[in-house]
Amino acid sequence: MADELKLLSTWFSPFGSRVKLALHLKGLSYEYVEEEDLMNKSQLLLESNPVHKKVPVLFHRGKALCESMVIVDYIEEAFADAGPPLLPSDPYERAVARFWVAFIETKLVEPWFKMLDGTRARAEMADGVKQMLAAVATLEGALAQCAKGRPFFGGDGVGYVDVALGGLLVWVRASEVLLGGVKFIDAARTPLLAAWADRLAALDAAKAALPDFGRVIKHAMMRRGAAAAALAQSN
Template sequence: MNQEEHVKLLGLWGSPFSKRVEMVLKLKGIPYEYIEEDVYGNKSPMLLKYNPIHKKVPVLIHGGKCIAESLVIVEYIEDTWKTSYPILPQDPYERSMARFWAKYVDEKVMLALWKACWGPESEREKLVEEAYEGLKCLETELGEKRFFGGETIGFVDIAADFIGYWLGIVQEASGVTIMTAEKFLKLQRWSEDFVGNNVIKEVLPPKQKLAALLKAQFGNAKSN
């Protein structure tokens, strides 16, 4: 890879969105330079230059071009490096379904889970019910498959990384339990297989460090 094709990733160590991109880069064996961003403090000139609209991570820089939004970046990587470890199906219908479920995870399930764990206690019962329903839909879609992508990790699995790893730590930090092995046997099995993958495991943030960050965030949320 020459300098013109050099890949840089602006990210945040504890962000499931940043980690989605790293997972795909690692699965495809693409060399990249990782640059940690302080999105809660002084944002770097590089971040402000390459993502002036949202000023958030992740941002992928490739050949002088910059791409923002994690799932958009994942699709860009898939389209640019087609020959190594396919993330999206080749069949147009299956490809569209993968996009549908990834969007469902992003816009419905993750948001519902976060609100259920971090939202006001007065609305907790309703929020937990919404999150529960979202997970049930995902469990039905997973069915008897090992991964949402079949026998290998695919687009929907990457989109659901928060559920696979972060959710358990969030539940511990917040004291709110939604996903258990008793209620979601298939999702729990999927989670173990996903987190147990050697490439995914290499990218995931340390559990204790992440737990400390989330507990601090939960404490701040309760005091505000």
């Protein structure tokens, strides 16, 4: 069954990284197809995600799935017997995980895009930084609440929130450099998240799923404004 899985993404997409993380955590093998140029999209992307025309797209049994966290839900449900579950079985605990993922999407990803968008006014970008710092501070509290002293948002194992935030990790780190030294996840300000980030990055699944930090920096430096535009082509 696993060999019918095909992932279309770009090597640097943080949203593609979420899907890769989930696939590796579940131990599912897949064919990977690189979307070469998001400014000149492939026929495969245009046809498989006609609404958003964004990566990642996961193909399974010839059907296309779009939107990173919708794909993660799908992997969780279609391969329920593969690997450890990402969501707990208790409905309340599941709701807590979904609440934090919704928080990440609206309170972290949105200002983050604003912040990296070189076409916006300086004040608007500064506003994005402020909002993202506030979001990270809230997530520090969320980690304490969810993990209760255990290593991950998911508890002892990597869960739904870990995948949602973990996929973004290299880009969050890269943003710190690109913005000239703002610290989002930092041992002094967010000690729990900083330790969490180290633990997550050390996992085999993360090593396989996340892009190389140096390569992301180089890519972003080279493209600067265009990097934000390209990022905005994934969800």
